[in-house]
Amino acid sequence: MQITAELVCFWIFAIPLVVTALGVVVARSPVYAAMNLVAAFFFMAGLYVLLAAHLIAFMQILVYAGAVMVLFLFVIMLLSLDEEHPQRERRRAMQYVGVLGAVSLLAVLASAIARVPDAAMSTLAQPDRFGTVKAVGQVLYTEFLLPFEVTSLLLLVAIVGAVVVAKERI
Amino acid sequence: MATVTLPKGNPRTKLLVTLVVALALPVILFGAVLVLATIAKPEPVAVFVREVLHHDPATWPFTGLVYGVAAGLLTFMILNFGAVVAAVTIWWEMRVSSRMQSRIGYNRVGAGGFFQWIADAVKLLLKEDLIPADADQLLFRAAPYFVFAGFGLIFVALPFGESVIAADLNVGIFYVTAVTALVVVGILLAGWSSNSKWALFGGMRSAAQVISYEIPAGLAVMVPILMAGTLSMQGIIRAQGAWPWQWFVFTNPAALVAFVIFFIAQLAESNRPPFDLPEAESELVAGYLAEYTAFRYAIFFLVEFGNVWIMSAIAVTLFFGGWQVPGVAAEAYEAARGAGALPAPAWWGLQVASMAVFFVKTFLVMNLVIWIRWTFPRIRVDQMMNLCWKYLVPGAFATFVATLLWQILVARVPVASTVSGVVLFVGALVALVQMLRLAKQNVEAGGDQVDLSNW
Structure with a gap:
C-alpha cells in the first residue's frame, strides 16, 4: 500500500x-x-x-x-x-444490553464493509462541486426534501415540548 | 501625599526607537504574511523547486518537505501576527481609555508607553506558575490550549488581502463561527477545573452567554451570505464594491440592522464589556480567570484582546467591503488572479494596497469596540438574557426575512441597492458629523479644550 x-x-x-x-x-x-x-x-x-x-x-x-x-x-x-451511585443490578442489566448492542452493530458494519467491492475503496470519483454548500443544499432541497421537512417538524415538536415542560416548572 | 514625578518630555532616542519599532513591526509582520500566504501554495512551491532548485517537482522527493516548511513558516508568522496584534491592541486600548478618563495611562516604557506590552509579557512569563492544590490538574493545564486553538484557527480563514488568505474555504464564515466554539469550551473548563466558586460562576455565565448570543450572531451573518450568495470570505468581499455606498452595510437597509445585531452579539461572544459578566471583577473577583497566573493567564489575556481584532476584521469582511481598494476596477482583480505563478510588480502593489485598506478599516472598527468598552456600564445577567432573546433574536429573524424580500426587489429593480447605498451612506456621514459637532460642543461647554499635545 x-x-x-x-x-x-x-x-x-x-x-x-x-x-x-x-x-x-x-x-x-x-x-x-x-x-x-x-x-x-x-x-x-x-x-x-x-x-x-x-x-x-x-x-x-x-x-x-x-x-x-x-x-x-x-x-x-x-x-x-x-x-450518584447507580444500583448495582441495574448496571449489570445495562451492561448486558450494551454488549448485545455493540456486537450487533459490529456485525452490521462488518457485513456492510465486506460487501463493498475493492475498486470502490481505492478510487473515489467525486463530482466537481462535491461537498460544497451549494451541492449539499441542492440535494437536500430536491431529492431529500420530504425527510428534511419531517426532520424540521420533529425539531419544532422538540422545541415546543421543551417550552411546555419548562413552563410547568416555572 | 505622594508626589508623582512625570517624565519631562521624551528623549529623542527613545522616541526614535519607538517609532522605528512601531513602524517596522507591522511592515515586517504584514510583509511576511503577504509573501508567505502567496508562495506557500502548491503551484508557487512547484515553480520554486523547478526554477531555483532545478529539480522536477513531480518526481523530486523533497517537494513535500519544501511545501511543509513554507506552510509552517506561514503558520508561525500568522500566530506571531495574532500575538502582536493582541498586544498592540492592549496598548492602544489603555491609551484611549486613559484619554477618555482624563488619566495619563501608559507612558513609561518607550515613547507613549508603546513597549509596555513587551514589559507586561516578560513579567507574566517570569511569574510563578501556580496551580491550586485542589484544582483538576490536567484540565486546568489544558484549558488555555483550547482557548488559544480557538483563537489561532480563525486566522486560517481571515482575508488579509486580495490573494492573502491562508485558505479560502468554501465554508469560510461558517468555519470561523465553528472554531470559535473552542474558546467557550476552554473558558468552561477553566471555570470548572479551578475548583473555585468564582471561577465556576464565571464559566457558567460565559457558557450561557455565548450559547445565547451565537443565535443572533449566526442569523445576522446570514444577511451578507444571502446578499453575496456564498459562504467564502473572499466571495463575500468580492460581492461588495470598494466605495462606501457599495458596501453591504449600506446597500440593504436590513443589513445595517443586521450589522448592529452582529456587532452586539460579537461583543457578547468575546466577553467584552459591557458584556464581561463572566469575569465581572466587582462580583466574581476575576471569574474564570481567578485562579490563573503567569503564562496561562497571559494566554487568556492575549486571546481576549486578539478577539477584538478578529471580530473587527470579520465585521469588515462581512459588512464593510473587506480589502476592496477604491478606484480599482473588477477587471484589474480578474487580471491579477490570472497573473500566474510569478506575479508582476503591479500585482504586489495591489496586494499591499488591499492589505492596507483592510487594516485601516479593521482599526476603525476596533476603535469603536474600545469606545464602547469605556463608555457603557456592565449590564446585569437578566438584562443580558433579555436583550438577546427578546430583542436580538427576533430582530435577527426580521432582518433575515427583510433581506430575502430585498433581494427579490433588487433582482427586479437593480437600482434599489444603489439608491439605498447612497442614501444610507449620506445618512451615516451626517450622523458622524453631528456626533463630532456634539462632542466639540460638550467639550467647549465644560470649559475644556481638545488637547492632543501631551501624548
Missing part, C-alpha cells in the same frame, strides 16, 4: 478518534467523558474534511463540539454527579 498524504492524515485523525471514543466510555469523571467526546467530535470532523465534505465537518464542530457539548458540560457542572 502506497503511503500518501491523505493516508497519513487519515491515521492522524482515526487513531485519536478511536482512543477518545473509548475514553468517553472508560472515563470515570463525567467531565472527562464529555471532554473526550469533544475531542472525538473534532477528529470526526477531520475525517469529514478528508472526505471533502467541508460543510458537514464544520457543521459537526459548530453543532456538536460547540453548542451540544457546551450544554452537556453546563449540565454536568451544574449538577455534580459525583455522589
Whole structure:
C-alpha cells in the first residue's frame, strides 16, 4: 500500500478518534467523558474534511463540539454527579444490553464493509462541486426534501415540548 | 501625599526607537504574511523547486518537505501576527481609555508607553506558575490550549488581502463561527477545573452567554451570505464594491440592522464589556480567570484582546467591503488572479494596497469596540438574557426575512441597492458629523479644550 498524504492524515485523525471514543466510555469523571467526546467530535470532523465534505465537518464542530457539548458540560457542572451511585443490578442489566448492542452493530458494519467491492475503496470519483454548500443544499432541497421537512417538524415538536415542560416548572 | 514625578518630555532616542519599532513591526509582520500566504501554495512551491532548485517537482522527493516548511513558516508568522496584534491592541486600548478618563495611562516604557506590552509579557512569563492544590490538574493545564486553538484557527480563514488568505474555504464564515466554539469550551473548563466558586460562576455565565448570543450572531451573518450568495470570505468581499455606498452595510437597509445585531452579539461572544459578566471583577473577583497566573493567564489575556481584532476584521469582511481598494476596477482583480505563478510588480502593489485598506478599516472598527468598552456600564445577567432573546433574536429573524424580500426587489429593480447605498451612506456621514459637532460642543461647554499635545 502506497503511503500518501491523505493516508497519513487519515491515521492522524482515526487513531485519536478511536482512543477518545473509548475514553468517553472508560472515563470515570463525567467531565472527562464529555471532554473526550469533544475531542472525538473534532477528529470526526477531520475525517469529514478528508472526505471533502467541508460543510458537514464544520457543521459537526459548530453543532456538536460547540453548542451540544457546551450544554452537556453546563449540565454536568451544574449538577455534580459525583455522589450518584447507580444500583448495582441495574448496571449489570445495562451492561448486558450494551454488549448485545455493540456486537450487533459490529456485525452490521462488518457485513456492510465486506460487501463493498475493492475498486470502490481505492478510487473515489467525486463530482466537481462535491461537498460544497451549494451541492449539499441542492440535494437536500430536491431529492431529500420530504425527510428534511419531517426532520424540521420533529425539531419544532422538540422545541415546543421543551417550552411546555419548562413552563410547568416555572 | 505622594508626589508623582512625570517624565519631562521624551528623549529623542527613545522616541526614535519607538517609532522605528512601531513602524517596522507591522511592515515586517504584514510583509511576511503577504509573501508567505502567496508562495506557500502548491503551484508557487512547484515553480520554486523547478526554477531555483532545478529539480522536477513531480518526481523530486523533497517537494513535500519544501511545501511543509513554507506552510509552517506561514503558520508561525500568522500566530506571531495574532500575538502582536493582541498586544498592540492592549496598548492602544489603555491609551484611549486613559484619554477618555482624563488619566495619563501608559507612558513609561518607550515613547507613549508603546513597549509596555513587551514589559507586561516578560513579567507574566517570569511569574510563578501556580496551580491550586485542589484544582483538576490536567484540565486546568489544558484549558488555555483550547482557548488559544480557538483563537489561532480563525486566522486560517481571515482575508488579509486580495490573494492573502491562508485558505479560502468554501465554508469560510461558517468555519470561523465553528472554531470559535473552542474558546467557550476552554473558558468552561477553566471555570470548572479551578475548583473555585468564582471561577465556576464565571464559566457558567460565559457558557450561557455565548450559547445565547451565537443565535443572533449566526442569523445576522446570514444577511451578507444571502446578499453575496456564498459562504467564502473572499466571495463575500468580492460581492461588495470598494466605495462606501457599495458596501453591504449600506446597500440593504436590513443589513445595517443586521450589522448592529452582529456587532452586539460579537461583543457578547468575546466577553467584552459591557458584556464581561463572566469575569465581572466587582462580583466574581476575576471569574474564570481567578485562579490563573503567569503564562496561562497571559494566554487568556492575549486571546481576549486578539478577539477584538478578529471580530473587527470579520465585521469588515462581512459588512464593510473587506480589502476592496477604491478606484480599482473588477477587471484589474480578474487580471491579477490570472497573473500566474510569478506575479508582476503591479500585482504586489495591489496586494499591499488591499492589505492596507483592510487594516485601516479593521482599526476603525476596533476603535469603536474600545469606545464602547469605556463608555457603557456592565449590564446585569437578566438584562443580558433579555436583550438577546427578546430583542436580538427576533430582530435577527426580521432582518433575515427583510433581506430575502430585498433581494427579490433588487433582482427586479437593480437600482434599489444603489439608491439605498447612497442614501444610507449620506445618512451615516451626517450622523458622524453631528456626533463630532456634539462632542466639540460638550467639550467647549465644560470649559475644556481638545488637547492632543501631551501624548
